Amino acid sequence: MRRVQRFLRILPLTASFPLLACGSTDEPAALPDAPRCEIALPAPPDERLAPDGTVLRDALGRIVFLRGVNAGGRSKFAPFVPFDFASTEAGFQESLDRYLDRAAAWGVSALRVPFVWAAVEPTPGTDDEIFLARYDALLDGAWKRRIWTIVDFHQDIYSDVYCGDGFPGWTLPFPTPEPHHDCPDWFVRYSQDEDVKAAFDKFWTDEHGARTAFRALWERIAARHATRPGVLGYEPINEPHQGTADLKTWEQTVLTPFYTEMAALLRAKDPTALVFFDATGTDAIGASTYLDKPEGEGLVFAPHWYDSIALFGGTPAPSNAATYLSKWADKGREWNMPVLIGESGVPRHLETAGEYVTAVYDAMDDNALHFTYWEYSDSKETWNAEDLSLIDDEGQEATAITSVVARPYPRAVAGEAPSFRYDAAARRFALAYDAPTENGVTEIIVPERNYPAGYRVELSNGCVDATHPGVLLVRPSAGATRVELSVHPR
Structure with missing residues (x-):
């Protein structure tokens, strides 16, 4: 949690990352458009969550x-x-x-x-x-x-x-x-x-x-x-x-x-x-x-x-x-x-x-x-x-x-030290996290009402599946150590 706080404090000064300080009108640095792929909606073996220090984890080890x-x-x-x-x-x-x-x-x-x-x-x-x-x-x-x-x-x-x-x-x-x-x-x-x-x-x-x-x-x-x-x-x-x-x-x-x-x-x-x-x-x-x-x-x-x-x-x-x-x-x-x-x-x-x-x-x-x-x-x-x-x-x-x-938010992050921001005025959402050693699937809630004309996704590496209603699934590339993504209205 302290890593997350330190990251948020330096965030407005970090030109290379797409997140915005809340209320900012500056354009974020661009990432490549995310490739599309087919990802199954994760099904944890148990729907219960468990505390791990200050975070809650699901049965797949993801931070919820x-x-x-x-x-x-x-x-x-x-x-x-x-x-x-x-x-x-x-x-x-x-x-x-x-x-x-x-x-x-x-x-x-x-x-x-x-x-x-x-x-x-x-x-x-x-x-x-x-x-x-x-x-x-x-x-x-x-x-x-x-x-x-x-x-x-x-x-x-x-x-x-x-x-x-x-x-x-x-x-x-x-x-x-x-x-x-x-x-x-x-x-x-x-x-x-x-x-x-x-x-x-x-x-x-x-x-x-x-x-x-x-x-x-x-x-x-x-x-x-x-x-x-x-x-x-x-x-x-x-x-x-x-x-x-x-x-x-x-x-x-x-x-x-x-x-x-x-x-x-x-x-x-x-x-x-x-x-x-x-x-x-x-x-x-x-x-x-x-x-x-x-x-x-x-x-x-x-x-x-x-x-x-x-x-x-x-x-x-x-x-x-x-x-x-x-x-x-x-x-x-x-x-x-x-x-x-x-x-x-x-x-x-x-x-x-x-x-x-x-x-x-x-x-x-x-x-x-x-x-x-x-x-x-x-x-x-x-x-x-x-x-x-x-x-x-x-x-x-x-x-x-x-x-x-x-509003968008990460329902479950397959990684560590997640940080995220949503610019409500621009309807831009951004998420960053340290990728797991195995290619776990991150779920992001993206309410359809926020994006009546659809949305596009920028991603540092990996691919996404936006075919599940209201949910964006993200899978990093093999060997990736860091995931950065942003969601923008079309």
């Missing part, structure tokens, strides 16, 4: 980059799926296919798929098999489109009885109000609602058995998906909260051991699963945490980052993305583990949304971070009046943002 979306805010309330559908099995399948086809057209390689405990186990001891079957169908449908999935237990302010989502009301030992999701200021309840804080206090101490039931829930979830193709792993809890405890003390003495405990539990049920662990919602604003590194195998740090100016209707500085996301990348290097930014996004009505989200993606690329954008729902009804979805309530794309989400 995850670029995806969250599926989505609409999953937080009944019927707990990220899209509207007609109330028949055929209606559900039709809406599911439409939902996933659109995500696939953006070129995403990953879906972070929220579920709420209240949907799985609405009454203690009885799981809702209708919901679970729908959730299974979403996971399976994603992998049919070569989209990996992350199973995410999602909560906000503990439960829908407090105008949030997550834990079922029966985990609370005291009377609760009716569930609802009509609170645009829901997040203030973390600090202002004593009942919310008390609920978390009782969960962490397991005073009334909620944490014991939570462990049993995750044992069932992990066992259910242990052999499901395309499932990368599990995120034990979204944006955990400390209740009334001191944040620093709680993160170090409660939350860190909790993640160690959950990693052991999940890997016992699913030994090759990744375990994605999140920081708190407060940590997401400043991109800093008091967490210590948990113990365990297969760990991926999965914090969030939101620009508070954007969330409250202001105009954020695009440069903030580079500043804050590099801090999370530094934490990954400190802990020597991969980092997935599980959430970042802006209200779709923001006038500068396209410029801002472009800066976010540029920072993800420059820091070699994995990313799932928040969020993608296709529904007329929203959760707590949020407008963060890539789709509006009429089913139309927020094109200023989706045109950024649908």
